[in-house]
Amino acid sequence: MSYDMQRLLVCRYLWVGELMSKSEHRIQQEIQLAASQYGIVLRLNSGKFWQGRRVWSNEFNQFVLIDLRPVQGCPEGTSDLLFLGENNNVAFIECKDHKGKTRDKQEKFIDIMHQYGIKAGVARSVEDALEIIGVSNL
Numbered sequence: 001m002s003y004d005m006q007r008l009l010v011c012r013y014l015w016v017g018e019l020m021s022k023s024e025h026r027i028q029q030e031i032q033l034a035a036s037q038y039g040i041v042l043r044l045n046s047g048k049f050w051q052g053r054r055v056w057s058n059e060f061n062q063f064v065l066i067d068l069r070p071v072q073g074c075p076e077g078t079s080d081l082l083f084l085g086e087n088n089n090v091a092f093i094e095c096k097d098h099k100g101k102t103r104d105k106q107e108k109f110i111d112i113m114h115q116y117g118i119k120a121g122v123a124r125s126v127e128d129a130l131e132i133i134g135v136s137n138l
Contacts, residue, residue: 022097022098023097024095024096024097024100027095027096027097027123027124027125027126028043028080028081028095030126031081031093031095031123031125031126031129032081034126034129034130035081035083035093035126035129035130035133038083038085038086038089038130038133038135039083039084039085039086039089039133040083040084040085041081041082041083041084042081042082042084043080043081044073044074044078044079044080044081044082045073045074046073046074046075046076046077046078047073047074047076048070048071048072048073049070049071049073050065050068050069050070050071051065051068051069051070051071052065052066052067052068052069053065053066053067075109076105077103077104077105077106077108077109078092078109079092079093079094079106079109079110079113079120080093080094080095081093081095081129083132083133085133085135089119089133089134090118090119091118091119091120091121091132091133091134092109092110092113092118092119092120092121093120093121093122093123093129093132093133094106094109094110094120094121094122094123095122095123095124095129096122096123096124097124098124100124102122110122119132119133119134120132
């Protein structure tokens with residue numbers, strides 16, 4: 001095997017390893033940054049969660065929430081990101097890492113958006129997200 005071929009294989013191995021080691025959160029951040037060049041990107045919180053006042057706890061030696069109250073976000077299954085671009089370009093993007101699986105409610109949400117004629121899909125990379133919103137990474 002030639003030296004150049006060995007270098008190519010090593011680079012490919014490192015690139016695949018980097019891709020597989022990215023967390024879903026990191027992928028989501030990269031997608032938000034890249035897609036924001038083409039429009040507005042909103043992070044959507046779905047399901048129920050708690051909100052309160054953030055105060056320092058000497059007991060736990062960290063910030064904690066007090067005066068908690070339940071908050072209802074978007075319906076369960078709503079995609080992670082909403083893209084709003086020029087010419088009524090709207091898309092929902094569900095972010096997943098290399099091994100992440102969509103839940104039934106997430107798949108149903110994407111199907112419903114398609115029925116309404118709205119772009120939606122699962123993105124495991126910036127390239128996937130840009131394909132969903134219909135732009136190319138120049």
